[in-house]
Amino acid sequence: MKSFTFERVDSPAAATMAFTRTPGARFIAGGTNLLDLMKLEIETPGHLIDVSRLGLDKIEPTSDGGVRIGAMVRNTDLAADARIRRDYGLIARALVAGASGQLRNKATTAGNLLQRTRCPYFYDTNQPCNKRKPGSGCAAIAGFSRNHAIVGASDACIATHPSDMAVAMQVLDAAVETVDAAGETRSIGLADLYRAPGNTPQLETVLAPGELITAVTLPKPIGGTHIYHKVRDRASYAFALISVGVVVQRDGSGRVALGGVGYKPWRARSADAELPRGAKAATAVLLADAKATHENAYKLPLVERTLASVLAQAKG
């Protein structure tokens, strides 16, 4: 690990100011992903700003009937929250489908959204990777790609976003609240947070340098049956090959998003509209522009079959 200086701050304003003083710094909260990447020298910040004690650890109702989740709420606490379990069950289900108990006790809400891909070529510093070293090439495209993206990818990068929680939040129309060094705040819909890889896969979100996520907001509950189905290589503690998150209403209408297929949770309103017609119709829309590699074409039928299974389960 490269050496770094360290400071702890006690407010979001102090955090963004600290970043302004030390360009190239990184915020650290749970640290479960960043520290791992620092050990491998994939991340080499010269300065760390500890944002784990900013008081952003509360889950509160919003004036429009929704909920505001502090950026530093731990994954365990979010999954265990009575209101989340009752009204936003999809999020609790997605959270407990991810990582291990130990990791969920440290990992934060904002950190979960900003975690980086688990593409093995991103992790292997002996291999080319446009995300880790722009311009070096992509070893995954012709390589071991069974875990990689089938939608939204580019000739430069076929990495997937690994979060389960983000898939559930995408279904529920979540937004992130941020503050920047000038004190400006904004709200960004989750669908707009992640950038398509294009020719710049090293740029993963629309956040400006030093812009800090302070909360995730959810609109008021939409009811319905919440199901998160994750398909993986072992029964627990593994990343998704694909995952399907749905909220289905009694009349058969609903919403769907996919995990493990692209650089962000994959959702389309036009696919939601096809849900009453079944898995085949909705999948056709979701995966209309899919492009598989020699190793991950299995994901195409797997998405449709998993969605069919989930819709059958929702009918009860």
Add this chain to the structure above:
Amino acid sequence: MSVAAVSVASPSTVVAVPNKAAARPPTARVAFNVNGTAHDLELDTRTTLLDALREHLRLTGTKKGCDHGQCGACTVIVDGRRINSCLSLAVMHDGDMITTIEGLGLPGNLHPMQQAFVVHDGYQCGYCTPGQICSAVAVLDEIKAGIPSHVTADLTGAPTVTRPELRERMSGNICRCGAYSNIVDAIVDVAGGKA
């Protein structure tokens, strides 16, 4: 051993600056409590909690397996919660209460979970065992606290101690010898033996 007054109030800002003149890596101070003993340490900022425990405090019961959060051998309990000590910087634990396997119990005065692992032969080589036991103790507390898991059928109900619940909740602790069924037996025993 370094023993300082128990640190309750911590400074709001701790800044470590590089000392280029001496070409030494940046350090920072941290005070925390391990197994009832207060410690005040000056550490290279890169030091993980795991390395602080093993290399600085000589508490070698906590084991380093993968050092990447994948195996669970380094599991310790911080403020009542199990974490991977390999994926946490020591300097981020100022004011924390840390319990390691040595703090649960020692020969002659074993914690019930340690005793149950002995009785049920919940190990072979023993390397993952301290992490397994710390994790198991915390798992029973998590079930008691109503924290759901992937296999909890009713999200709004209270989870109970069942074998599927224990297997799922212990999935972050790998045992290369494959003592899993005996490990589950040991945890069931401590929980009251009804699962």
